Amino acid sequence: MRKQAQSVKELETHFKQRASKNVRSALAWTLIPAAVALVILVYTANQVYLAQLEIATADAELSMAQRALAGTLADAARLRQETDMASQELEQTRVELAMTQAEVARYQAEVEVKTAELQNIQNENETATRKIAVTAGVLASLTKQHEFAKTELGETRSELAQLSKQYDAAKLELEAALEAKKQAQADLKAARADADRYRSQVDDLRSRLNEVQQSLRESAAFVRNTVELDWGAAKEFASLSVAAARLFDVVSDMQARGVRWGLKNTVADGFTSPGFASFVLRELGRRREAEPLGETPPQAIRDLPFDRRRPPKTGDLMVYETGYTMFYFEGPRRPFVLGMTPVGILALAPDFGPRLLGIYRTGL
Numbered sequence: 001m002r003k004q005a006q007s008v009k010e011l012e013t014h015f016k017q018r019a020s021k022n023v024r025s026a027l028a029w030t031l032i033p034a035a036v037a038l039v040i041l042v043y044t045a046n047q048v049y050l051a052q053l054e055i056a057t058a059d060a061e062l063s064m065a066q067r068a069l070a071g072t073l074a075d076a077a078r079l080r081q082e083t084d085m086a087s088q089e090l091e092q093t094r095v096e097l098a099m100t101q102a103e104v105a106r107y108q109a110e111v112e113v114k115t116a117e118l119q120n121i122q123n124e125n126e127t128a129t130r131k132i133a134v135t136a137g138v139l140a141s142l143t144k145q146h147e148f149a150k151t152e153l154g155e156t157r158s159e160l161a162q163l164s165k166q167y168d169a170a171k172l173e174l175e176a177a178l179e180a181k182k183q184a185q186a187d188l189k190a191a192r193a194d195a196d197r198y199r200s201q202v203d204d205l206r207s208r209l210n211e212v213q214q215s216l217r218e219s220a221a222f223v224r225n226t227v228e229l230d231w232g233a234a235k236e237f238a239s240l241s242v243a244a245a246r247l248f249d250v251v252s253d254m255q256a257r258g259v260r261w262g263l264k265n266t267v268a269d270g271f272t273s274p275g276f277a278s279f280v281l282r283e284l285g286r287r288r289e290a291e292p293l294g295e296t297p298p299q300a301i302r303d304l305p306f307d308r309r310r311p312p313k314t315g316d317l318m319v320y321e322t323g324y325t326m327f328y329f330e331g332p333r334r335p336f337v338l339g340m341t342p343v344g345i346l347a348l349a350p351d352f353g354p355r356l357l358g359i360y361r362t363g364l
Contacts, residue, residue, distance in 0.1 A: 225352035243364040276340035315364025320354035
């Protein structure tokens with residue numbers, strides 16, 4: 001009997017050390033994602049600041065393009081006004097030229113009349129000669145005026161051609177300015193979209209950081225409320241219920257295999273707390289094989305009788321406010337709940353933290 005008692009104590013010491021080591025390892029793996037999330041948060045904030053600088057630069061370039069466009073439009077208006085004035089002067093020159101040509105024709109007619117009079121009246125030869133000289137002088141003057149008008153017309157046409165070229169250049173500058181404005185607006189829109197995306201990423205990282213912090217707080221509560229068990233002492237529950245002993249045996253086997261917390265509810269990828277409870281019920285033949293495990297709690301658990309008034313019995317499921325679903329046991333020393341937590345399969349005090357919502361009666 002002394003040897004058996006000593007063996008039991010050695011086993012109990014061994015499993016206490018192993019459970020403590022598992023808890024410390026789980027806490028270490030929980031802190032690593034928190035540190036990574038903090039680094040990502042700092043990097044994302046830096047990217048948001050760079051995006052804001054790019055937006056400010058794009059706004060400045062857009063303002064410069066708008067001022068250049070306004071100046072170009074003013075130059076184009078001035079060129080149009082000067083072109084209109086040159087057209088009016090050209091039209092006036094054409095009118096004066098027509099008048100000059102009519103006057104030349106009239107003087108030519110007078111010359112012919114005077115020539116005829118000279119032939120008929122020889123005594124008026126000197127007077128006619130003077131008139132012819134005067135007419136010749138007027139004709140020369142008109143000829144000079146005509147040549148000057150032709151020169152001005154050529155200069156006007158040249159100036160008009162230059163104004164046309166300047167107008168075409170101003171038009172090209174206006175089109176380039178409009179294209180630059182369009183590109184600046186597109187860049188600004190893209191920068192704002194990047195800023196919105198970075199803000200969304202920052203919000204997501206903050207949410208994940210809050211989840212990690214909540215997990216850390218829960219892990220600390222688990223450490224304070226962990227109940228040290230001898231996982232090899234399943235026979236102690238045989239006197240209470242064969243089914244309860246089988247339940248403890250299934251859970252201790254999963255704990256020995258290193259089944260961990262996870263969202264896929266499989267042995268390889270881990271279980272949520274209600275998913276683990278549903279899996280254990282299936283192993284005990286209390287749940288349909290094809291039923292999905294993703295619900296919280298699964299339908300097989302919700303189909304069990306629910307009770308908020310009477311105290312729990314060994315094998316019943318305790319459902320807590322945060323979603324934890326744990327099996328209740330009347331242990332040899334004190335009661336405890338057993339099930340999956342974010343740090344693995346643990347035995348905890350029934351009042352380990354979250355508020356108890358009720359009890360599902362398994363009938364084990």
